[in-house]
Amino acid sequence: MNRREAASQKRRRLTAAAARVLYEQGVERTTLADIAREADVPVGNVYYYFKTKDDLVRAALSEHSARLRELTDRLDRLPDPADRLKALVEAWIDLREDAARHGCPTGTLAVELDKRADGDLDVEVATVMRRLLDWVAGQFRELGQPDPDGLALTLVSGYQGMSLLANALRDPEVVTREGARLLRWLDSLRAA
Template sequence: MTNSVDRRARASQKRQRLAAAAAKVLHEQGVERTTLADIAHEAGVPVGNVYYYFKTKDELVRAALSEQTAHLDELTARLDRLPDPRDRLRSLIEAWVGQRDVAARYGCPTGTLAAELGKREDGTLDAEAGAVIRRLLDWAAGQFRQMALSGQGGPEGLRHPDDLALTLVAGYQGMSLLAHALRDPEVMTREGARLLGWLDSLR
């Protein structure tokens, strides 16, 4: 019984390691350039083992998107410990700016993957990538709603929390794209400061 539990635990850990490796390699190389061997190498497992857990590259892409969702949930859970919704949003922007070097080199993990998947003729998986971004939008809208209910957000925040969330996330996607296109992490610094100023203006 113990051996069976240990085997299941090891299998789960290996699958998780492969999913994390897929998220990293797909972010750095994109879907088309990435092979199963690349992911196996990053995870430190024999390439033949990959097929035991993931039969196709699409399954690995789906696992990478699940990893991105998990990372987003971990981040927002940490932010939710802050008592003030404005501080949560400020900390989110600061976290984005803190990843400026990675963004300048590879772009936003979810945004770049969504853009690539959206160009595929089969049209698969792009909706799942969009769902990760939708999850962020919904969380941000919730923060603006809380600001309005507590009297912090002013009438604009009260009437349009979803629009404010869209402005925030669009700002992030835009600055990530430009930082990547220009290979300039300071784009993130400057535009992050602009987003913080915009957030503070919602009084």
């Protein structure tokens, strides 16, 4: 492996570690040393690739965006938009244990970044949320549903709410129950 590949691999490890640690600990409680430890690199390397904690948060947001893109690309292989939406909800249900421990990765970051007085990271996290809303609205649009943007907001709000409550109550079954309710709601739209 040449130096450029090694540096790229180290940056990817740091980015993935930043996404994990910031999700689990939050922005304010996370140190660069925490991320270095998670990525198994010397702390000085973190400063080489990321000059500030905000740079690491941006990298984590990029990681969240990439994971969302991977998920929606995988779901887009399903032939029916209703099945895509249901598979999205099922993916959320599969992550119920994480939601109970930490909430939604992007949603919890959005709430925390909104409380900061400085920077524009709250706008950047909104871009990731908007990408999900747009994808969901596209599925409803393809189904010919009236008000696809409103339906997308309802579905994503349902996910955010169940993630928040599962986290607050430390109860993954909140996601299971509310996810099942969202699946029934999607079925009722198809039947209508």
